[in-house]
Amino acid sequence: MKLHEYQSKALLRARGVVVPDGYVASSADEAREAAAKLFAAGSARVAVKAQVHAGGRGKGGGIKFASSAEEAGEMAGAMLGTQLVTPQTDAEGVPVNLVYIEGGADIANELYVALTLDRSTRCPVVIASSEGGMDIEEVADTNPDAILREHCAPGWGLRPFQATRLAYKLGLSGKAARGVAATMIKLADAYRELDASMAEINPLVITGDDGVVALDAKFDIDDNALYRHPDLAELYDTSEEELLELEAAQHNLSYVTLDGTVGCMVNGAGLAMGTMDEISNAGGFPANFLDVGGGASVERVASAFRILMKGERVSAVLINIFGGIVRCDRVAKGVIEALGTVEVDVPVVVRLQGTNAEEGRAILRDSDLEFIVAETLRDAAEKAVAAARGQAEA
Amino acid sequence: MSIFVDSNSRIVVQGITGSEGSFHSRQCREYGTQIVAGVTPGKGGMTFDDDVPIFNTVLEAVEATGADVSLIFVPPPFAADAVMEAADAGVRLAICITEGVPTLDMVDVVGYCNARGTRLIGPNCPGVITPGECKVGIMPGFVHKEGRVGVISRSGTLTYEAVDQLTRVGLGQSTCIGIGGDPVIGTTHRDCLERFAEDENTDAVVMIGEIGGSGEEEAAAYIADDYPLPVIAFIAGQTAPPGKRMGHAGAIIAAGKGTAAEKMKALAAAGAHVVESPSEIGAKVLEVLGE
Numbered sequence: 187m188k189l190h191e192y193q194s195k196a197l198l199r200a201r202g203v204v205v206p207d208g209y210v211a212s213s214a215d216e217a218r219e220a221a222a223k224l225f226a227a228g229s230a231r232v233a234v235k236a237q238v239h240a241g242g243r244g245k246g247g248g249i250k251f252a253s254s255a256e257e258a259g260e261m262a263g264a265m266l267g268t269q270l271v272t273p274q275t276d277a278e279g280v281p282v283n284l285v286y287i288e289g290g291a292d293i294a295n296e297l298y299v300a301l302t303l304d305r306s307t308r309c310p311v312v313i314a315s316s317e318g319g320m321d322i323e324e325v326a327d328t329n330p331d332a333i334l335r336e337h338c339a340p341g342w343g344l345r346p347f348q349a350t351r352l353a354y355k356l357g358l359s360g361k362a363a364r365g366v367a368a369t370m371i372k373l374a375d376a377y378r379e380l381d382a383s384m385a386e387i388n389p390l391v392i393t394g395d396d397g398v399v400a401l402d403a404k405f406d407i408d409d410n411a412l413y414r415h416p417d418l419a420e421l422y423d424t425s426e427e428e429l430l431e432l433e434a435a436q437h438n439l440s441y442v443t444l445d446g447t448v449g450c451m452v453n454g455a456g457l458a459m460g461t462m463d464e465i466s467n468a469g470g471f472p473a474n475f476l477d478v479g480g481g482a483s484v485e486r487v488a489s490a491f492r493i494l495m496k497g498e499r500v501s502a503v504l505i506n507i508f509g510g511i512v513r514c515d516r517v518a519k520g521v522i523e524a525l526g527t528v529e530v531d532v533p534v535v536v537r538l539q540g541t542n543a544e545e546g547r548a549i550l551r552d553s554d555l556e557f558i559v560a561e562t563l564r565d566a567a568e569k570a571v572a573a574a575r576g577q578a579e580a
Numbered sequence: 581m582s583i584f585v586d587s588n589s590r591i592v593v594q595g596i597t598g599s600e601g602s603f604h605s606r607q608c609r610e611y612g613t614q615i616v617a618g619v620t621p622g623k624g625g626m627t628f629d630d631d632v633p634i635f636n637t638v639l640e641a642v643e644a645t646g647a648d649v650s651l652i653f654v655p656p657p658f659a660a661d662a663v664m665e666a667a668d669a670g671v672r673l674a675i676c677i678t679e680g681v682p683t684l685d686m687v688d689v690v691g692y693c694n695a696r697g698t699r700l701i702g703p704n705c706p707g708v709i710t711p712g713e714c715k716v717g718i719m720p721g722f723v724h725k726e727g728r729v730g731v732i733s734r735s736g737t738l739t740y741e742a743v744d745q746l747t748r749v750g751l752g753q754s755t756c757i758g759i760g761g762d763p764v765i766g767t768t769h770r771d772c773l774e775r776f777a778e779d780e781n782t783d784a785v786v787m788i789g790e791i792g793g794s795g796e797e798e799a800a801a802y803i804a805d806d807y808p809l810p811v812i813a814f815i816a817g818q819t820a821p822p823g824k825r826m827g828h829a830g831a832i833i834a835a836g837k838g839t840a841a842e843k844m845k846a847l848a849a850a851g852a853h854v855v856e857s858p859s860e861i862g863a864k865v866l867e868v869l870g871e
Contacts (some may be wrong), residue, residue, distance in 0.1 A: 187652060187793075303683060303763060305763050305764065305792075305793040305794060305830070306793070306794050306798060308686075308687060308690050310684070310687065322607070323835050323836065339691070340688045340690065340692070341688050341689050341691055341692075342822065378684060381682055381683075381684055383763075384865070408682055408683050409829075410656065410681060410682045410829060411682035411683070411684070411685075413656075413657065414657070414682075440823070440825075440826075440827040442824045442825075444596075444819070444821065449861075452737075453737055454735060454736045454738060455735065455761060455790075455827025455828045455831060456733070456734060456735020456736065456737065456739070456761070456816050456827075456828070457736075457737040457738040457741055457816075458826070458827060458860075459790060459791070459816035459817040459819075459820060459826055460735075460738050460741070460816045460829075460858035461858075462817075462819045462820070463816060463817070463818045463819050463840075463856070463858065464857055464858055464859060465819070466818065466819045466858060467857045470820060471819065475820070475826050477827040508741050509720075510718075510719060510723070510736075510737065510740050511604075511607070511718065511720060515771045539741070540720060540740065540744070541720060541721065543682075562859060563741065563858060563859045564859035
């Protein structure tokens with residue numbers, strides 16, 4: 187679950203990291219008032235920042251600077267309610283529903299600091315770079331030596347000596363080195379306490395008087411840990427999410443919209459991906475990823491159909507169930523029952539394999555509904571792709 | 581022979597009285613697995629199905645029954661602690677089926693297990709089966725067959741699909757391991773490859789990977805260094821979009837890294853037989869072993 191900049195900064199501020207003063211605004215008027223407060227408090231200019239989960243906001247025009255409250259209001263008004271397109275979004279962009287109005291900082295030096303999981307060592311790792319303000323992947327490609335790393339040992343977290351070592355390697359000294367090391371430890375503690383999968387400050391600014399300020403921040407929280415962070419779960423802004431993906435999540439189904447024409451429903455994530463790949467091998471493309479879960483109960487199959495059929499481009503459906511513990515005859519009955527409650531006006535190809543597969547196929551063949559029954563995964567994919575083509579031509 | 585589990589393995593099931601735990605314990609026993617103990621705090625002194633003693637703690641279970649493998653069906657909030665309890669009680673192998681364990685819990689648990697010499701398999705996995713000897717997990721036993729092909733996979737049903745293909749072409753399996761679909765898992769593709777290389781009853785290894793992480797690339801680097809067995813590999817998620825989690829917590833192409841294409845390229849360059857279609861796994865193994 188991604189958090190917005192303003193949410194991430196509030197979490198950092200609560201842990202003693204210095205962030206500029208700022209206010210969230212959802213209208214031009216609110217933005218103007220917020221900017222007026224910041225100017226009154228001594229800001230020379232204010233930033234108007236679109237609050238979206240995507241990165242690359244600056245390049246997409248989602249960060250502007252105003253030298254008067256009036257101008258800040260106008261900029262916010264122009265940004266709010268629009269779709270922001272950045273290098274990290276698709277062509278449609280993401281909706282801007284909130285802006286963050288923030289006072290400036292006296293920037294002498296910009297750094298990059300983040301915590302993420304290093305899957306290969308199975309440890310959190312601190313990543314730091316003196317090339318602050320840049321996209322870290324770009325730095326990794328163009329100047330990999332500029333990226334410094336320290337791994338957090340399980341059970342120990344980021345030790346002070348590691349933070350100090352990073353600060354000196356970044357070329358800092360004195361007060362700035364101490365401040366950056368302290369900020370990295372606070373960020374690492376936040377990463378751990380909040381069950382983040384990513385925590386980033388970019389840029390981390392060194393001010394003219396060697397102060398340390400987090401100018402931008404973002405957190406990504408591990409969905410599996412949200413049960414123990416109800417306060418964070420409340421921060422979830424769903425406005426950038428796909429509606430169908432949200433609806434699926436409410437039914438505990440894992441669903442991802444894709445841009446092909448063959449809707450698929452599969453039990454198990456690996457087999458679901460394998461089925462998508464096989465559809466592609468057969469010359470088509472999947473309309474979605476959908477894992478109904480190992481059990482594939484009637485209720486889940488029915489919800490899955492409902493969500494699947496809302497996909498705009500779906501011209502055929504492929505159901506691929508490998509019956510292990512779940513019996514295929516039960517799945518077949520479930521599919522028939524589900525089709526009694528959901529309108530499906532495209533061809534449905536069903537492939538059942540595993541426990542009682544033959545009985546399951548017989549139930550489908552003997553039903554009043556029209557199914558295209560397939561035996562192997564390849565056969566199913568080919569039939570589904572052909573059916574989708576036929577449907578598109580009809 | 582086999583790796584990790586065999587007919588001598590003595591299993592303690594943590595969470596044996598829960599709905600998943602009790603169902604699958606019965607399935608394992610029907611397969612012939614020696615389930616020697618169960619653990620459910622508060623139910624110590626009772627029995628499961630009239631003949632499996634239940635203990636309050638894993639340590640008591642291990643001391644009383646000599647269990648050396650733990651099978652864990654404990655809900656996500658308590659799963660990390662359950663694995664640590666198993667490791668502390670001295671089991672040599674802990675297999676955690678639970679899906680949805682917070683990732684940072686597993687970081688500490690993997691460190692804890694390593695320090696105690698306990699191998700962890702999973703979490704978020706179907707478990708391990710040595711066909712004809714011992715099933716320690718939730719996989720359907722009947723699709724498996726005794727034989728000489730090792731199987732390693734991050735997935736559940738896709739593994740059953742591959743195993744089913746092998747069985748249908750007449751190839752049995754030595755041991756099949758579901759290593760789990762999470763970002764942090766106890767046992768990797770590479771770890772399993774190492775063990776299969778030492779197993780004189782394994783002639784080939786099927787490796788099923790998927791998008792996300794670099795476990796397949798690390799396995800490829802290991803295979804490239806004169807790996808003694810043929811490896812047949814499939815990577816799921818060739819059509820998956822970047823930045824989207826595909827069901828498994830670990831199945832995500834992050835910052836352009838962890839694509840199926842990269843993994844397939846690394847494995848092919850290392851000398852593995854990479855198939856593009858999940859339907860070709862069984863036939864490919866047959867072809868490679870026939871050479």
